[in-house]
Amino acid sequence: MLSNERSVSDASTVTRWYKSSYSGGGQSDCLEVACGRTTVPVRDSKNGSKLTLLFSLRGWTFFVGAVKGGHFKS
Template structure:
């Protein structure tokens, strides 16, 4: 299901999705991450059957650390 291109065309084929605790309360900017996979698929919660970006476990950990450290200020 997960391609070597670091994406999944139809994220609904994966199970274990949960919404990020940092996502807003509305239906705006929400991410979901799938647990129980060898890699870390991430999708837009509004597009459950759309694509997902796939991170390595180390890549996802580094990304989350950078977010928490304020490296991506808007």
């Protein structure tokens, strides 16, 4: 169920989730991304049934580039 343009209130309605190959298989600090949609759903792997954010393809590409470029401090 979509709650608005930028989120999905029930992530169980989205299928085909993928975890980053960089996650190391653990459950700590991981994001999952769903493919095959016109938007890019992203959720916290620890809380898979909770709120899911939706990115435009352009927004997701920009975000991933910023992460790879080291623009976020941990």
